[in-house]
Amino acid sequence: xxxxxxxxxxxxxxxxxxxxxxxxxxSTRAGSKLGSTEGMGICxxxxxxGRCISLLKLLLTNYCIYDCQYCVNRISSDTPRARFTxxxxxxxxxxxxxxxxxxxxxxxxxxIQNSDYTMQQxxxxxxxxxxxxxxxxYIHLKTIPNAAQELINEAGLWADRLSVNIELPTxxxxxxxxxxxxxxxxxxxxxxxxxKITEQRQEKAAGFQTPRFAPAGQSTQMxxxxxxxxxxxxxxxxxxxxxxxxxxRVYYSAYSPIPHADARLPGKSPSLVREHRLYxxxxxxxxxxxxxxxxxxxxxxxxxxxxxxxxxxxxANRHRFPVDVNTAPREELLRIPGVGxxxxxxxxxxxxxxxxxxxxxxxxxxxxxxAAPFVVTADHNPALQVxxxxxxxxxxxxxxxxxxxxxxxxxxxxGEL
Amino acid sequence: MHWIPVDHFQQWREAARRLITAAVxxxxxxxxSGGQPNLFGSEGDAAERAALESAAAxxxxxxxTVPSQFIELARHVACHRDPNRWELxxxxxxxLKHAEPYLLEIVTxxxxxxxxxxxxxxxxxxxxxxxxxxxxxAVLGDEEVxxxxxxxxxxxxxxxxxxxxxxxxxxxxxxxxxxxxxxxDQHQLHYGPGATVADAPDSDALExxxxxxxxxxxxxxxxxxxxxxxxxxxRHWPTLPETSLIPELLRTAHSRMDQMIExxxxxxxxxxxxxPPKVDLPSxxxxxxxxxxxxxxxxxxxAVFGEGPPQAQIVLxxxxxxxxxxxxxxPFVGPAGVLLDEALQAxxxxxxxxxxxxxxxxxxxxxxxxxxxxxxxxxxxxxACRPWLEAELGVIKPKMLVCxxxxxxxxxxxxxxRITQQRGQIIASDWCSRTLATWHPAAILRxxxxxxxxxxxxxxxxxxxxxx
Ligand code: SF4
Ligand code: SF4
Numbered sequence: 036x037x038x039x040x041x042x043x044x045x046x047x048x049x050x051x052x053x054x055x056x057x058x059x060x061x062s063t064r065a066g067s068k069l070g071s072t073e074g075m076g077i078c079x080x081x082x083x084x085g086r087c088i089s090l091l092k093l094l095l096t097n098y099c100i101y102d103c104q105y106c107v108n109r110i111s112s113d114t115p116r117a118r119f120t121x122x123x124x125x126x127x128x129x130x131x132x133x134x135x136x137x138x139x140x141x142x143x144x145x146x147i148q149n150s151d152y153t154m155q156q157x158x159x160x161x162x163x164x165x166x167x168x169x170x171x172x173y174i175h176l177k178t179i180p181n182a183a184q185e186l187i188n189e190a191g192l193w194a195d196r197l198s199v200n201i202e203l204p205t206x207x208x209x210x211x212x213x214x215x216x217x218x219x220x221x222x223x224x225x226x227x228x229x230x231k232i233t234e235q236r237q238e239k240a241a242g243f244q245t246p247r248f249a250p251a252g253q254s255t256q257m258x259x260x261x262x263x264x265x266x267x268x269x270x271x272x273x274x275x276x277x278x279x280x281x282x283x284r285v286y287y288s289a290y291s292p293i294p295h296a297d298a299r300l301p302g303k304s305p306s307l308v309r310e311h312r313l314y315x316x317x318x319x320x321x322x323x324x325x326x327x328x329x330x331x332x333x334x335x336x337x338x339x340x341x342x343x344x345x346x347x348x349x350x351a352n353r354h355r356f357p358v359d360v361n362t363a364p365r366e367e368l369l370r371i372p373g374v375g376x377x378x379x380x381x382x383x384x385x386x387x388x389x390x391x392x393x394x395x396x397x398x399x400x401x402x403x404x405x406a407a408p409f410v411v412t413a414d415h416n417p418a419l420q421v422x423x424x425x426x427x428x429x430x431x432x433x434x435x436x437x438x439x440x441x442x443x444x445x446x447x448x449x450g451e452l
Numbered sequence: 453m454h455w456i457p458v459d460h461f462q463q464w465r466e467a468a469r470r471l472i473t474a475a476v477x478x479x480x481x482x483x484x485s486g487g488q489p490n491l492f493g494s495e496g497d498a499a500e501r502a503a504l505e506s507a508a509a510x511x512x513x514x515x516x517t518v519p520s521q522f523i524e525l526a527r528h529v530a531c532h533r534d535p536n537r538w539e540l541x542x543x544x545x546x547x548l549k550h551a552e553p554y555l556l557e558i559v560t561x562x563x564x565x566x567x568x569x570x571x572x573x574x575x576x577x578x579x580x581x582x583x584x585x586x587x588x589x590a591v592l593g594d595e596e597v598x599x600x601x602x603x604x605x606x607x608x609x610x611x612x613x614x615x616x617x618x619x620x621x622x623x624x625x626x627x628x629x630x631x632x633x634x635x636x637d638q639h640q641l642h643y644g645p646g647a648t649v650a651d652a653p654d655s656d657a658l659e660x661x662x663x664x665x666x667x668x669x670x671x672x673x674x675x676x677x678x679x680x681x682x683x684x685x686x687r688h689w690p691t692l693p694e695t696s697l698i699p700e701l702l703r704t705a706h707s708r709m710d711q712m713i714e715x716x717x718x719x720x721x722x723x724x725x726x727x728p729p730k731v732d733l734p735s736x737x738x739x740x741x742x743x744x745x746x747x748x749x750x751x752x753x754x755a756v757f758g759e760g761p762p763q764a765q766i767v768l769x770x771x772x773x774x775x776x777x778x779x780x781x782x783p784f785v786g787p788a789g790v791l792l793d794e795a796l797q798a799x800x801x802x803x804x805x806x807x808x809x810x811x812x813x814x815x816x817x818x819x820x821x822x823x824x825x826x827x828x829x830x831x832x833x834x835x836a837c838r839p840w841l842e843a844e845l846g847v848i849k850p851k852m853l854v855c856x857x858x859x860x861x862x863x864x865x866x867x868x869x870r871i872t873q874q875r876g877q878i879i880a881s882d883w884c885s886r887t888l889a890t891w892h893p894a895a896i897l898r899x900x901x902x903x904x905x906x907x908x909x910x911x912x913x914x915x916x917x918x919x920x
Contacts, residue, residue, distance in 0.1 A: 039664050046668035068622030073615075077583045078683065080694055082670035083701050085679030092669060102835075111835035130658050131665075133598060133623060134587045169622070307674070384557050395560045 036117060042127070044117040048097040048108055049143060052177075053256055053286040060173060060195040060251040067171025069132060072195060072251075076138045076173060090141040090175065091131050095119055095156055099145030101180075103202070103213035105261045105290055108145045118147070121159045128164060132172050139173030139195070140164070146179060154182035154190070161193035173251075180216050184227045191231055196251035199224045201276065201285075204269045208262040225280035228253050232281075252283040259313060261290040265336035266313060270327035274320055287313040312338040314447035319344060322376050322450060323369045341432050345452045346372040346405055350428050357419055359411040361390050371409050372431075373402030375451025405431055454481045458538050461530035468542055478546050483538035518548060521556055528574040529567055531607045540567060578608045582615055584688050585627055588656035598625040601652035601691055609634055613641050628652055659693040666694040672705040723839040733762050736843050740813055746836040748814035748829070753778045758809025758844050766806040766919050767850040767884075768792075769841065770892060771859040775824050778815035783808050788893040792856075795893065795909065799916035809844055811863045812837045826894075834863055845883045852919045853884035857892025865889065876915045890915035 060072035078087035096118035097108040107114050128140045142160055146153050157176050164170040176194040178187050191197055199221055203209050206218035228249065235248040255276060259269060273285040289310040316338055319325040323345070330344050331337070332351050339347050349356060349372045358367050360382055368379045378401050385391060390413035397403050407418030408427060421427055446452050454476060458464045464483075471481060522545070529537050544563050548555050558564060587598035598620070604612075609627065613634045616627065626635035628647035635642050680698075689695040723745040728735040737757040743749060756773035759782060776786030784792050796803050812833055817824040829837075841863070845853070855861040858871045864881050871889055881887040891912050899905040 039661055042661060042664050043668045046665050050669045050671055063618070069620065071615075071619040071621075073618075077579070079583050080666065080692065081680045081684040082666065083677060083680050083698055083705070084671045084674040085676030085683075086671075086674075087683070088666070088669060091665070111831045113830050113832035127661070131662065133620070134589070134656065134658055134662070135585050135600070135620075136662050381559060385560065388554050388557060398560045398565070 038119075038123055038127070041117040041119055041123070042093075044115055045094045045097060045119060046092065048094045048114070049092045049141070051107070051288065052092060052141070052143060053288040062250075064165070064171045064247065066169060068169035069129070070139070070170050070172030072139075072171065072173050079136055079138065089138045090173065091128055091137045091139070092141040093119070093124060093127075093143075095121075095124060095142060095144035095153075095160070096147055097145050098147050100148075101146055101213070101215050103216070105203075105212055105258050121156060121163065124160045125163045125168070128160075128172075129168055129170065132170070137172075139175070141175040141177075143177035144179065150179045150181040151183055151186060154179040154186040158186065158190050158193065161190065165193050175251075178224060181220060182224075184224065187224060187227060188231055191228065191249040192246055194249055196254060196283075197228055197249045198254045198256070199228070201255045201257050201272065203262060204257055204259070204264045204272045205262075208264055212261060222276075222280065225253060225255070225276070225282070229280040253280070254284040254286060255282055256286040256288055258290050259287050260309065265331075266309075266316070266338045267327060267331040267336035269313060270316055270320065270331060273317060274327050277321060285317060287317070308340050309338070311447040312340065312344060315452055316344045318447075318450040318452060323452070324366055325370075342428070343372070343405075343446070343452060345370070346431055349409055350431070353422060353427075356409045356422060357411045358409060360396065361386050361411075361413055371406055373405035373452070374410075375401075375446075375449070377451060455484060456481055456538075457484045459485065461527050464530060464538055464541065465526070468545055471542070472545060472549055478539065478543040481539070481542060483542070485535050485538065518545065519556060522548060525556070525567060525571050528571045528578075528611070531574050531578075531611060532570045533606055534570060537570060540570075574606050574608060574611075577605045578611050580604070580685075580688065581608055581612045584692060585616070586691060586693060587620075587625060588653040589658070590653045595624060598623055599652050600625070600627045601647070601649050602627055602629050603688070603691065604629055604631075607631055610643070613643075617641055656693075663694055663697055667697055667701060670701055672701075672708040675702065675705050677702065722836045727839060727843060731843055731847060733758075733844070733847055736840065736847070740840050743813070743837075743840070746814075746833045748812065748816050748833055748837075751817070752814040754781050755813045756781055756783050756810065756815070757813060757840075758807055759783055760807030760809075761804070762807075762848060764805060764807035764848055765851040766801070766854065767845065767848055767852070768806055768808045768854045768856055769860040769864065770808070770810045770856045771894075772810050772812040772826075772829055773815045774826055774894070775815065775817070778824075783810060784893075787897055791893040791897060791909075795912045795916055798913045799919070801916055801919055807844075807848055807850070809841065811841055811860050813840055828859065834859070838863065842883075850884050851886065853881065853887040854916070854919060855887065855889040857889075857895060860892075861889035876911065876918070878918065888915060888918065 061074050063071040063073065076089045078089050080088040082088060094108070096116070097114065098116050098118060099106075099108045099110055102109045102111050106112075124140070124142065128137075131137045132139070140160075142157055144153050144157060147156075157179070161174050161176055164174065173196075174194045175196040175198065176190050178190060178197055178199050180200075187197065187199075201218070201221055202213060202216060209216050209218055231248050232252065235245050238245040257269065257272070269287070276282045276285055287310050289307055316325075316327075316330045319330055320327065325348070329348060332348065333339055338344055342350075349370065355367075355370070358371055360368065360371075365379060365383060368374060368382060369376065374382070378399050381399055382391060382396075385395065392414040393412050393416055396406065396410070396412065407416065408422045408431075410416060411419065421430060424430070454471065456467050456471075458467060526541050526545075529541055540563060544555065544567055547563070555561065556564060559568060581602060581604050585600045585602045587600045590597050590599055609629055609632045613627075613636075616625065616634075617636050620636065622638060624635075624637055626633060628651055630648070631646045633644045633647050635644070684692075684695070689698075723740070723743050726739050726743045726745060728739040740755045740757050743755060749755065752773075756777050758767075760767075770784065770788075773783060774786045774788060777783055777789075783789070792808075793803060796806070812829040814837075815824075816827045816829050816833070818827050819825075853864070855864055858869075861869045861871050861874075864883060865879065865887065869889065871891075875890055876888060878886050878888045891908050893912070896905055896908045896912065899908060
C-alpha cells in the first residue's frame, strides 16, 4: 500500500475527531528552522462541509485492539485498515508544512499491541519532527487510553497540546459502550498533565530554565447522542473538567452517522443543532459566569433545541430584567441575550465617555432582535414593553430553520451569544 | 490648499506629522495617491527605505504623541485600496489631537467605523494571505526554492512578509503578487516588482497527496457550501490546488452519504435482533435458521447450529461449518469431524456427552472452479454471530469449555490469546471457569509435515483428555 492509499484511509478515519483547532501556543519553540506558533492558528483551507483545515489530522493506524462501540475503528468493524510508519508521518508533515498547506500535525491512533507501545510510536513522530527537523509548527498528540503516565509526560515535552478523550459523558456510559476505558483513569491522566503544566510554569516563574511542556494546554472530546445521557450531565462533566484538570477546551461531537455502527447505539445521529447548543452552553460556562444548572432548566434536563440557552435562561428569569446598559455591572451585562463578551467590553469602554442609545447598540452589532426586550438605554426603547408579554418566547424564537442553523453555527464558533 | 502625494504608510506618517504640527486642518489638504505603489525597486530607494523604516521603528516625533492603537490602525488602513484612506486617516488624527482624545473608543462614530471596517478588510486579507499562499517547489541550480503565486485584495505583501520569514525561516522562498513580490534567502527579505502567474512554477509533485487529504477529510454527510465559500472565497480558488476537487466532491456527496448509510444498515445488526423470546436450544436453532444479521447467510445452504444434549457438561466450539456441514446441516461431519471423533475416542470422551458448535453459524467460502474453499470469518461476522454462541452457552452452562482453534479461542478468551503459546492450559473465561484451547482438527489435517501432524494430533488428544 503506498502513502497515498494510507493517507486516504487514515485521514478518513480521523475526520470524526472534532478537536482540531490549533491555538494557544503563543511563542515559537527556540531554535526552530521550519514552522512557528503565534497564538491563533490559521485555517489553510475549508472542505465543502464548511470545516476549517488547519492541521494535518491523521491516525497513525486505524487498527485497534479495543472495541468501543461508537468508533469506526473498533476491532469488530470491517473498515479498511492501514498503518503509517513513523517516518511516513514525519515526511508528510514536513512536506505539507513547507508548502503552507497546514499549521501542524494532529496525531491520534488506534491501539496496536498495547497502549504503551502505541503511545511510544506517537512520541517518536513528535520527537523526530522536533529534534531531526527542528520543526516549530504546532503538534497536538492524542494520548492513548491507559498509557503510562511517564509516556504522557514525555509526549508533553514535544507536543504543544495534549488531549485525553473523556469519550462519553458519564462513567456508566463508558461501561456500556467502551468497557476497556475507565473514567477515573481518564481523569487521572488529565490531572497528571495538569500537574506537569503547573510545575513547569512555577519553575519558569522562579527563574529556572525548564523545557516546554504542552504550552497550549490540554483539551478533550466528548461524543454526544450515543447514549441517552441528557445535556445537564454532559455540561456538568464539562464544568468539572474545566475546574479540576483545567482543560482549555471540551469538544462535543455529535455521534456521527458512521458506517457500521453497533445496534446498541441509537440509529439516528442527534441533530447537529444539539451539538451547536452544547457549544453555546459551553461558552456560557466558560466566559459568562453561568453554572450548568442555570443553563439547563428544562424538565427533561436537555437544552432547548428551538432557542439558544442564553435567551432561554433570560425568559425563565424575567424578574432580573430589564438591565440598564449604562449602569449595570459587567456580570449583569453578560447575561443579556444577544450581547456577547466582546460587546460587553465595548459597552463598558464607551459608556465611560458617553451614554449608550439604541442606535449605538445596533451599530455594535449586538443581536438586537434578541436583546431589545431586555435592555434599558439612554433613549426610549420601544421593545421593552414586550418583556412581560406571554408570547415573548414565540417572538424570540427564530422563524426559519435555515436561519436558525446559520445563526447557530456562527455563535457556537465565535462564542458571541 | 496643500497637495500631498502619498503612496505608502511612512510617507503619509511623515507628512501628517508635519501638517499636524503646522496646524493644517483636514479640509485644506488634498492627498494624491500615485497610481503605482512605491516599490522601493531601485537601489537608490534602499537608503530612503532604511531611513523610513528606522523612523517607523522609533517613537513618534516629540512634537506630539498618538495612541499606539492609532498607529496600528493607520498601518493597516494604509494598505487598503480605497483612495480616500489618507484623508480619512488625517481627519481622525486631527480629531484625536483636537478635543477628542478618546475618539478611537467611540466605535459608533462614523469615521471610526469606516476606518475600522477598512482595517478589518485589510486584516482579513492579510490573514487570507497567510492562509492561502501555496508554495511550489522548484530547483534553481542545486538549490531548492519554494515559490508561490498569490492575488491579495489589498497591498498586504509587506505586512505579511515578516510572518513568512519567521515561519519558513530555513527555506529559500518567494511570494509573487501582481503588485509586488518578496523573497527570503534565510537572512533577509527582498522586495521586488509585481509578477504574473507565468513567473511561478505550474505544479508541484505533492499537490496530489494534498488533494487526497482534502477529499478524505471531508464529511459528505454535512455539506455546507455557503459556509465554505464565505471562508474560502471563490476568487482565491485558482491558486489553491485542492479546489479543483470541489465540484466532484459536491456532485458525489449524496451517493457517498447513501453508501455510508447503507453500509451502516447492512452491518449494524447483530444476531441479537433475531434471538427468540423463549431461550432454549430448539427455539434458538429455529431462530438461527432465518438469521440475516451478516451477509454469510446469502451464499450458504443453511445455518448449522450446535448439536448435543442440553445437559452436556462439555462444550466444544469450532470456527464455522465447512463444505460438508453446510450441505448436511450438522456440525463436524466432514473430514475434520472424523478426526475429532477419533481424538475424542482416544481421549476417552464419548461424543454423546458433548455439545458441539461453532463461533459462526454459516459457511464462508470462495469459489475456485467448482470447489468451495473455506475462508476465515472476519471480525465483523464473528461479532454479528456472537449472540448465538452466547445464548447456547447460557442455556447449557458447561463445566468444561473447549475452544478448537484460534478463532474460537480469541472469541472466548480475548484477542490477546495466542494458541501456540497457551494451548492446553485451563483458564477461567466469562463462560466457564474451566476453559481450554487446543488445535482445530482442520488445522491438523492441513499440516503438510507428517511428523508435526502426528505431534499436533497427540496434543489434541492429551488436551481433550483433560476434560474429565
Ligand atoms: S480505542 Fe480509540 S480507536 Fe480503538 S476502538 Fe476505542 S475509540 Fe476507537
Ligand atoms: S453467520 Fe451468524 S450472524 Fe451471520 S447470518 Fe449466519 S447466523 Fe446470522
